Amino acid sequence: MFGLIPKEEKFFVMFRDMAKSIVEGAVALKDMLDNFSDPLKSKHLIKEIEHKCDLHTHDIIKKLNKSFITPFDREDIYSLAASLDDIMDIIDSATQHIIVYHIDRITPEAKELGFIILKSCQTVEKALDVLEKHPQRITDFCVEINSLENEADRVRSDAISRLFNEEKDPIRLIKWKEIYENLELVTDKCEDAANILESVVVKNA
């Protein structure tokens, strides 16, 4: 009979596993941007991690659809899973663009964005690590994710400003503009996840 009681804490494990995969993805992206020795290898690795995140998301939604009782609101579980999946999707798509555009060297601003992205994903992981046992500690992580997004926004804005000032080749300009926008978008998606987490915590306070 006890078998019928859904192990709702499973959701927390699933979210933590997913966050771990996202951090792996962000490490691979940062490594690609820093070294740029074998971008194709990085691309394949990131695509693999992105696929793993798709499976995580699918598992969470499947479990959600089968659970009578959930540790927090069903729609918040769904939104959180979708927003985590978005983070990894954008990491993957930013990587794809760098390959498709035949970029030959990485600018300092792109490396800086890679660094901020990794910190942001690690902070999302920390927030998910405390969600089950110490939810009151989440707010601090959310504040940090917010300020990392602001930092990335500034870096991207300065980078694009410099691009329009210095780059005379419009095709290179198009490529880099999109690369910067994609990289910054990763931190936006981290902020979306943080907003959902914060609202979950306040609702269940």
Place this chain on the structure above:
Amino acid sequence: MFGLIPKEEKFFVMFRDMAKSIVEGAVALKDMLDNFSDPLKSKHLIKEIEHKCDLHTHDIIKKLNKSFITPFDREDIYSLAASLDDIMDIIDSATQHIIVYHIDRITPEAKELGFIILKSCQTVEKALDVLEKHPQRITDFCVEINSLENEADRVRSDAISRLFNEEKDPIRLIKWKEIYENLELVTDKCEDAANILESVVVKNA
């Protein structure tokens, strides 16, 4: 008194009608891309169908807001209607771009995307056709829509890669990049609809 009982099966008819309009739109788009004999005429036809889909969406939401009982979750009916409306909006916007950009001939990749879009919309229609009576058959259609989206993603990525390799005119490059992205986006929206459908089916299994 029976008149007070909402005819909830009406929703299924409304969704099927909307899917039929979307397939009409995809046929018109494919025809425009394949023949390109009278693009302005295609544009007007597609705009008309897009307007019809707006009315379908509006009707579904109006009915939703008046119904006490719905065949599946209210928010899923709303999301499904919105996601179907998105499919037709993007078909329309892709068409508008081709006209505004004064494109003179259609590339093989754009035609290929037109073909995938039509197949994807037809599969959405098939999924909606079985939603009421044979919901368990929906999963197969969703898998197909997913793999069509992957195919469109590959075609777009290869097309843009070729564009950056071959196109020396940056203005033509901008135009075609956006056309490919818009066309691929139609299959993304079909996938969004498929995800909602799949979750509805699993929830009500």
Place this chain on the structure above:
Amino acid sequence: MFGLIPKEEKFFVMFRDMAKSIVEGAVALKDMLDNFSDPLKSKHLIKEIEHKCDLHTHDIIKKLNKSFITPFDREDIYSLAASLDDIMDIIDSATQHIIVYHIDRITPEAKELGFIILKSCQTVEKALDVLEKHPQRITDFCVEINSLENEADRVRSDAISRLFNEEKDPIRLIKWKEIYENLELVTDKCEDAANILESVVVKNA
């Protein structure tokens, strides 16, 4: 004991305050586009208003998360706050682009969009002003917001069409294309807010 009864009408005041800030932002944007005498000053003013809207949104969500009883569906309050926040975010981001792109003079089409944006934001404010006491009057405002969005869409489409016909410098073309798209997006966000308002009214009729 009466202190425990949530002052739910507070939400209406908060939404009206937020709408007032958005109109301020739209006035500042229109003024910047019309005169373009001190764009940096306009940029700072708009950024400040955008920050104020972030605080409004945050306050609404905090109050939402603490309220047992809400004047209309919790998810609609959340969506409405988020959609109003989006309006101001896009006004801010459109302004930032004009600065970053070192635009030296404003085209007639951009001024026209600034005019439509202001009218659209004012209409959102009017709709929020009647939400509490005369909700049945909202539909007319929503129809107006919709037709303003159509107008903005036409202006943007014509402007981009002219851009591709006349502008030979691809870098200037990229800049202006994005500026027009950003400006039009403000009216899309007003329409999103209108759709939420309309659905709230019909649901509670």
